[in-house]
Amino acid sequence: xxxxxxxxxxxxxxxxxxxxxxxxxxxxxxxxxxxxxxxxxxxxxxxxxxxxxxxxxxxxxxxxxxxxxxxxxxxxxxxxxxxxxxxxxxxxxxxxxxxxxxxxxxxxxxxxxxxxxxxxxxxxxxxxxxxxxxxxxxxxxxxxxxxxxxxxxxxxxxxxxxxxxxxxxxxxxxxxxxxxxxxxxxxxxxxxxxxxxxxxxxxxxxxxxxxxxxxxxxxxxxxxxxxxxxxxxxxxxxxxxxxxxxxxxxxxxxxxxxxxxxxxxxxxxxxxxxxxxxxxxxxxxxxxxxxxxxxxxxxxxxxxxxxxxxxxxxxxxxxxxxxxxxxxxxxxxxxxxxxxxxxxxxxxxxxxxxxxxxxxxxxxxxxxxxxxxxxxxxxxxxxx
Numbered sequence: 001x002x003x004x005x006x007x008x009x010x011x012x013x014x015x016x017x018x019x020x021x022x023x024x025x026x027x028x029x030x031x032x033x034x035x036x037x038x039x040x041x042x043x044x045x046x047x048x049x050x051x052x053x054x055x056x057x058x059x060x061x062x063x064x065x066x067x068x069x070x071x072x073x074x075x076x077x078x079x080x081x082x083x084x085x086x087x088x089x090x091x092x093x094x095x096x097x098x099x100x101x102x103x104x105x106x107x108x109x110x111x112x113x114x115x116x117x118x119x120x121x122x123x124x125x126x127x128x129x130x131x132x133x134x135x136x137x138x139x140x141x142x143x144x145x146x147x148x149x150x151x152x153x154x155x156x157x158x159x160x161x162x163x164x165x166x167x168x169x170x171x172x173x174x175x176x177x178x179x180x181x182x183x184x185x186x187x188x189x190x191x192x193x194x195x196x197x198x199x200x201x202x203x204x205x206x207x208x209x210x211x212x213x214x215x216x217x218x219x220x221x222x223x224x225x226x227x228x229x230x231x232x233x234x235x236x237x238x239x240x241x242x243x244x245x246x247x248x249x250x251x252x253x254x255x256x257x258x259x260x261x262x263x264x265x266x267x268x269x270x271x272x273x274x275x276x277x278x279x280x281x282x283x284x285x286x287x288x289x290x291x292x293x294x295x296x297x298x299x300x301x302x303x304x305x306x307x308x309x310x311x312x313x314x315x316x317x318x319x320x321x322x323x324x325x326x327x328x329x330x331x332x333x334x335x336x337x338x339x340x341x342x343x344x345x346x347x348x349x350x351x352x353x354x355x356x357x358x359x360x361x362x363x364x365x366x367x368x369x370x371x372x373x374x375x376x377x378x379x380x381x382x383x384x
Contacts, residue, residue, distance in 0.1 A: 063127035069263035073108040076273025087270040088168035091159040105270025107147045109170035126183040135247030136255035146178020146230040153225030174222035178230025181206040203231035283320045286355040300383040312382040
């Protein structure tokens with residue numbers, strides 16, 4: 001009996017080795033209490049790595065709408081030579097004639113293809129950043145606010161410095177510089193709250209670039225004005241009380257509708273792509289249909305002003321406007337070879353009432369007013 005008891009590996013230990021026991025008969029601590037169930041001691045279960053969820057980038061719809069409108073306006077203006085006169089910023093047209101639509105329309109007119117491409121590339125690069133950070137509604141406010149402000153400042157400064165010259169300005173550069181300044185401001189600000197010093201730094205940087213890039217027929221006043229207005233608007237729309245503002249669907253739809261309306265006004269109502277001859281209004285038509293007459297309203301024949309002047313003169317232009325006195329004026333300009341030399345002719349008619357009658361109030365050769373004897377001689381010549 002004594003020898004049988006010592007037959008195991010160690011005295012007093014069972015000779016049968018159960019599963020999941022070591023050579024000493026001990027059960028591993030990492031298993032359950034069932035000695036007949038075996039588990040691998042160190043099993044690593046591999047799981048596919050979790051991919052980061054990328055935020056869906058929103059489409060910069062306002063930026064794209066504005067670019068499309070500018071391209072359409074450029075296509076409509078192909079072959080038209082007087083687009084700046086029809087839709088550009090001009091002090092006399094806005095302050096005297098009250099053609100305030102020009103503060104919108106001038107943003108859709110460009111001098112050439114290079115001018116258009118440069119502005120639209122800059123608008124896309126900086127506009128999508130501003131629209132992503134601030135949303136569609138604030139993007140539209142900054143763009144059109146900067147454009148209107150730039151146009152107004154450009155017009156006023158140019159008139160103060162050069163009151164003797166007639167100046168037209170056009171292009172989206174003022175609005176684009178406002179968007180650039182807003183983008184620089186948002187970049188400098190980072191994730192902290194908006195501060196006035198960030199706005200001043202952004203405006204200073206963009207104005208510095210505007211001065212550096214100025215040259216030729218560049219509207220430096222418009223660029224600087226756009227940068228100032230854009231920086232101020234970006235600051236005003238991003239102060240602390242706006243931090244919690246999240247643009248909802250209503251704001252986005254409102255921004256799209258407002259942008260579409262302003263684009264239609266700028267492109268359509270501003271006569272973009274139309275020649276001056278196709279824009280004859282009621283007052284111009286009335287004068288053109290009147291027979292040529294002297295100061296006593298005695299006719300020189302059967303020819304009308306429209307027939308006589310357009311046939312005899314070249315580079316003719318008819319337009320109507322409201323004088324500072326409130327009078328409705330129709331003005332004719334053209335060139336004519338008269339008495340051995342080329343002369344520029346300017347004639348102004350004042351309309352009485354609702355096209356009830358008219359009076360010839362100004363007649364000039366090369367900006368020199370003529371006497372009635374000279375007017376009489378000229379009318380007799382063109383009515384032969």
